[in-house]
Amino acid sequence: MNKKGILMPEVMKIIIAVVCILFLVILSVQLYNLFNSKTRIEQAKTNAENIALRMNALEEGESFTYQLLSPSGYILTGWPIDSKLPSQCLSKGWTNCICFCKYSKDANSNLRSAAHAFFENNILTNWLAEIKLIITLGQSLDPVGGVYDSCQSNHVCTEVKGKTNVNSAKFNDELTIMEVLKKIRKSQNDLIEFIVRMSERKISISVNDLMQYKKAIIVSLKGGVYTIEPE
Numbered sequence: 001m002n003k004k005g006i007l008m009p010e011v012m013k014i015i016i017a018v019v020c021i022l023f024l025v026i027l028s029v030q031l032y033n034l035f036n037s038k039t040r041i042e043q044a045k046t047n048a049e050n051i052a053l054r055m056n057a058l059e060e061g062e063s064f065t066y067q068l069l070s071p072s073g074y075i076l077t078g079w080p081i082d083s084k085l086p087s088q089c090l091s092k093g094w095t096n097c098i099c100f101c102k103y104s105k106d107a108n109s110n111l112r113s114a115a116h117a118f119f120e121n122n123i124l125t126n127w128l129a130e131i132k133l134i135i136t137l138g139q140s141l142d143p144v145g146g147v148y149d150s151c152q153s154n155h156v157c158t159e160v161k162g163k164t165n166v167n168s169a170k171f172n173d174e175l176t177i178m179e180v181l182k183k184i185r186k187s188q189n190d191l192i193e194f195i196v197r198m199s200e201r202k203i204s205i206s207v208n209d210l211m212q213y214k215k216a217i218i219v220s221l222k223g224g225v226y227t228i229e230p231e
Contacts, residue, residue, distance in 0.1 A: 040071035044100035044156040047071075052098060052158040055219055055226050063220035065231060068210050074100045075204040076217070077151060078164025078228060082144050086151040094159040098166070098228075101147070102154035103206065111141050111199055115192040134191070138198035146196075147204050164226040168205040171213070171230060205230065 047068060054064050068076070077099050079085050089097040118137050197206070205217060205228065215230040 040073065041156060043071040044074055048098060048100055048156055048158040051217075051219065051228075052160050055098075055164075055221075056161050058219070058221040058226070060221055060224075063218055065216050065218050067216045068205075068207060070207065071100065072208055072211065073103055074207050075103050075147070075150065075200070076100055076166055076207065076228065077147060077204045078160075078166040078226065079151075079157075080163070081148070081203055084144070084148050086148075086155055086157055088155060088157040089159070092159070094157070096160050096163050097157045098160055098164055099151050099155050099157040100207075101151035101204075103208075104150040104154075105193075105196075109146075111143060111146055111196045112192055114141055115195045119188055119192075134195060135198075138195045141195070141199040143196075143200040143203055147200060160226065162221070162224050162226055164228060166203060166205055166228045168201040168209065168230050171201050171209060 047070065051066055051068075054066070058064070079089055079097050079099060080095075085094070085097070086099050086101070089099070115137065118133075197209075200206075201209075209215070210217065210230065213230075217228055218231045220227050
């Protein structure tokens with residue numbers, strides 16, 4: 001009896017079984033990602049509507065605290081910034097809006113280029129001088145283009161009555177030296193990513209930052225302008 005003839009059908013069964021398992025795994029991952037994406041969009045929509053509802057009810061000088069724990073991977077922004085508005089706000093004719101935008105590292109290539117140029121043109125040998133230079137760099141970079149680009153797709157916006165200033169720069173005051181000390185002896189890329197986020201904090205709040213540092217947001221109304229910042 002030909003052993004190869006007997007083994008071939010069994011081998012084919014194994015191959016087919018493996019292919020089927022791989023197909024099911026890929027399908028499961030795709031379904032999970034689709035479900036997860038829809039869940040995050042729903043979370044963003046719910047939070048945006050809840051925040052806007054409470055913002056629009058504020059009287060001059062009033063404020064409220066809001067616990068924001070989702071969606072991860074998104075930033076909270078207020079518009080217009082430098083006369084720019086995200087596409088969703090423009091298409092609906094809104095003058096002022098708040099948006100949850102999916103954070104995109106690809107949208108901030110200009111900031112990364114500036115940071116890379118900084119390291120190429122500065123020989124850093126003293127850690128105290130390094131920290132001062134890095135903080136100065138983070139404060140000097142203009143994050144508007146990158147944040148604006150992040151908010152042109154995968155964003156959820158809601159109209160508000162007045163202009164909104166979203167600012168988490170106080171994270172810089174509390175955390176910059178500690179964070180730079182952690183990253184300064186690691187890879188240059190880690191440090192550049194931190195510099196980019198430090199700059200972006202001037203006009204946005206990362207939901208991941210709020211979760212990591214156990215912060216809520218405080219929304220206040222003064223002079224007809226809403227201010228949103230970490231507590």
